[in-house]
Amino acid sequence: MKARDLLHSSTFRLSLLYSVLFTGSVLLLLGFIYWSTVAFMARQTDATIEAEIQGLAEQYRERGLEGLVQTVNERKARDPDSSSVYLLASPRYRALAGNLSSWPDASPDRDGWLSFEFKDPRAGGRVFQARARPFVVEGGLRLLVGRDTRELKATQRLIVQALLWGVAITLLLALLGGVAISRSSLRRIEQINQASREIMAGDLARRIPVDGRSDDFDQLAANLNAMLDEIERLMDGIRHVSDNVAHDLRTPLTRLRNRLEGLRLELQQDSPYRDAVERSLEDTDRLLSTFGALLRIARIEAGGLAARFVAVDLAELLADAQELYEAVAEEQGLTLRSQATGSAVVMGDRDLLFQAVTNLIDNAIKYTPRGGRITLGLRQAGPAIELSVADNGPGIPVGESEKVVQRFYRLERSRATPGSGLGLSLVAAVARFHRAVLRLEDNHPGLRAELRFKIVNTSIQQQNVKESTFRHPGVGGDPGESPT
Numbered sequence: 031m032k033a034r035d036l037l038h039s040s041t042f043r044l045s046l047l048y049s050v051l052f053t054g055s056v057l058l059l060l061g062f063i064y065w066s067t068v069a070f071m072a073r074q075t076d077a078t079i080e081a082e083i084q085g086l087a088e089q090y091r092e093r094g095l096e097g098l099v100q101t102v103n104e105r106k107a108r109d110p111d112s113s114s115v116y117l118l119a120s121p122r123y124r125a126l127a128g129n130l131s132s133w134p135d136a137s138p139d140r141d142g143w144l145s146f147e148f149k150d151p152r153a154g155g156r157v158f159q160a161r162a163r164p165f166v167v168e169g170g171l172r173l174l175v176g177r178d179t180r181e182l183k184a185t186q187r188l189i190v191q192a193l194l195w196g197v198a199i200t201l202l203l204a205l206l207g208g209v210a211i212s213r214s215s216l217r218r219i220e221q222i223n224q225a226s227r228e229i230m231a232g233d234l235a236r237r238i239p240v241d242g243r244s245d246d247f248d249q250l251a252a253n254l255n256a257m258l259d260e261i262e263r264l265m266d267g268i269r270h271v272s273d274n275v276a277h278d279l280r281t282p283l284t285r286l287r288n289r290l291e292g293l294r295l296e297l298q299q300d301s302p303y304r305d306a307v308e309r310s311l312e313d314t315d316r317l318l319s320t321f322g323a324l325l326r327i328a329r330i331e332a333g334g335l336a337a338r339f340v341a342v343d344l345a346e347l348l349a350d351a352q353e354l355y356e357a358v359a360e361e362q363g364l365t366l367r368s369q370a371t372g373s374a375v376v377m378g379d380r381d382l383l384f385q386a387v388t389n390l391i392d393n394a395i396k397y398t399p400r401g402g403r404i405t406l407g408l409r410q411a412g413p414a415i416e417l418s419v420a421d422n423g424p425g426i427p428v429g430e431s432e433k434v435v436q437r438f439y440r441l442e443r444s445r446a447t448p449g450s451g452l453g454l455s456l457v458a459a460v461a462r463f464h465r466a467v468l469r470l471e472d473n474h475p476g477l478r479a480e481l482r483f484k485i486v487n488t489s490i491q492q493q494n495v496k497e498s499t500f501r502h503p504g505v506g507g508d509p510g511e512s513p514t
Contacts (some may be wrong), residue, residue: 045208
């Protein structure tokens, strides 16, 4: 399973959305916890400072200024590592007592609180934040009572770190869960896709595996398998109808042709009926050819055609086709040449591939005016082999390239030309049978018909180039009908 397929899957995107929503919920929860905890600790700090102020106020009322100074010095001496901050200063803000060396350069807020930085000699002169309230006592003396907020800041940092780690872990677990769920879903979807590809390749007996969990995928697989059973039953019916048609119609048409042929031989050259018999023979041949092409296309598309897949050299195949049609092209005043370079080997049914190429050449000869040229091409283009038949005839109008491969579809200008409109349909069927791509492009002027094959691995070529064969899934039938 490719990472790109996993990232582009709808299950992963849905899991990612749920991960973002869940992470946002966790972030809101942790943010509320942070706000509540920090606010509680700030209120607790303010309450401690208020208690300190109340205690000093009582000492000042009972013992006066000397008692206040003594109390400040006693508290400083009793707990030198305390986070409490005291400073008694003169009206000119000169320090008289306390554990601050100078009055802070800060203005009180609207509630009368000061927030400032100070250097703590007990911590090697490091700078800390403090929060305090100032007062004016007897004689204009200044009193500052507060606490440093290093513990509050440390707690805030700890909560922020916990919040970030919590969000990161939550997001990571959500992503891992999304990947696990997506891989499970993609595995089941890939089973369906693989079965679908094999069915489209002709294996109509292939079915989608069911895990037996009775989940939604099993229900989907069961419904698809039921649909495939019905399709296989209908295709079997079509094949039986085709066989019956072949038996009931093709044989009488052949007998009719034989009788007409015998009648033509018995008629004199100057008989008034001889031309009518010959035209009837031509119509009968056209009917037999059309019927054979239809039957062959149906068998190819239904996977009912026997194929011995061998290593086929397309360069050799093109040379044989050129030799077969060179004289026909000269009679029509056309130039048939080849630009095939090197050899190109594909695995396939040689008879079918030869018939597809000759159909393309036959169409080119049919529609290219006298003096025109037809070019056979073969080249390797990246991971593919391109076999092409190009002419400088009228080509195909824009928007018609997809329609001309349909059965019996003919362009308006081609209706007076002999043919049944099945040539390109058969080429398209052979291309699908070999998992190739048929492209009809503008040759400026004319038409360029291209068959694009996947390159066969060299080791497979060497293994199969002699007598080795394998069977296309679910096929059986009759190779080797003439081009249509």
